[in-house]
Amino acid sequence: MSIESSNDPQGFVSFEHSGWEAVSRGYEQHFTGLTSQSVAAVLDAAEVKSGKQVLDVCCGPGIITAAATARGAQTTGIDFSAAVVEIANSNVPDAEFHEADAQSLPYADNSFDAVVCGFGIIHVPDPQKALSEMHRVLKPAGRVAVSVWESPNSNNGFGLLYGSLKANADMDVDLPHGPDFFQFSDPAKLTNALMEIGFSEPSINIVAQTWEFKEAQGLFTSIMEGAVRARALIAAQAATVQEAISDAVVAGMDEYVSPDGMYRVPMPALIGSAVK
Numbered sequence: 001m002s003i004e005s006s007n008d009p010q011g012f013v014s015f016e017h018s019g020w021e022a023v024s025r026g027y028e029q030h031f032t033g034l035t036s037q038s039v040a041a042v043l044d045a046a047e048v049k050s051g052k053q054v055l056d057v058c059c060g061p062g063i064i065t066a067a068a069t070a071r072g073a074q075t076t077g078i079d080f081s082a083a084v085v086e087i088a089n090s091n092v093p094d095a096e097f098h099e100a101d102a103q104s105l106p107y108a109d110n111s112f113d114a115v116v117c118g119f120g121i122i123h124v125p126d127p128q129k130a131l132s133e134m135h136r137v138l139k140p141a142g143r144v145a146v147s148v149w150e151s152p153n154s155n156n157g158f159g160l161l162y163g164s165l166k167a168n169a170d171m172d173v174d175l176p177h178g179p180d181f182f183q184f185s186d187p188a189k190l191t192n193a194l195m196e197i198g199f200s201e202p203s204i205n206i207v208a209q210t211w212e213f214k215e216a217q218g219l220f221t222s223i224m225e226g227a228v229r230a231r232a233l234i235a236a237q238a239a240t241v242q243e244a245i246s247d248a249v250v251a252g253m254d255e256y257v258s259p260d261g262m263y264r265v266p267m268p269a270l271i272g273s274a275v276k
């Protein structure tokens, strides 16, 4: 298998779990305006429509669950964080939510017409297991759709963030090993991953998303209040280094300022979809 997994799965899952418990509200506040821009494309790729039974894996505050429910689908969301499930329940009272690990879904084989996962597989210690679980709970001919971030480059927000990190930070701080956050960020790699699991007819769609901020500090603040891995990497640096990273990100935001004074940062998503 070419899908990378954590070499410290227990340590990494605990780290991610406590991270998401801590940033559940911050993620909702800073990220969902961005990730909601690819929700319709995820649902279209999974052919979610009225009457379908849909599972939203790593549902977060429930933005995909809400949109699937609005399409008339019977939707269930799972997330391993109790704090996140509480938010999802209050955001989408018409859907059902359960606290569960994406690597061990509490559903019988062949249960759902569609399984969707927005920016979730990049957070689990063993993404191959999570994708295999999605395959297992899908009915034959059911569809999966997963979204991931584009690789860091000179024209996206992760390029600015990780460029600033690499220029200033110690990247080898002592954090539990997690799989490469961008291992599915190449269309060929995402296609291969879906095929390796046993899915057929893989297809990749790239969706332009834009992160908007009123202030140049906005991106750095959003990471520190709403992300898990990048936040932990920054928090593990000395105070002067954290300041240097923040300054570098703020300086790089100049490239994204619009005439109206708003900062608009490209944050494209790749959506991989396939059939069981």
Ligand SMILES: C[S@@+](CC[C@H](N)C(=O)[O-])C[C@H]1O[C@@H](n2cnc3c(N)ncnc32)[C@H](O)[C@@H]1O
Residues within 6 Å of the ligand: 013, 016, 020, 031, 032, 035, 036, 057, 058, 059, 060, 061, 062, 063, 064, 078, 079, 080, 081, 084, 100, 101, 102, 103, 117, 118, 119, 120, 123, 124, 125
């Ligand atoms: C980046 S958020 C995505 C939320 C939402 N799907 C969206 O598109 O905005 C990732 C979510 O995955 C959840 N998560 C991370 N690892 C998980 C795991 N092993 N099992 C279940 N949920 C997990 C986190 O609690 C978090 O809510």
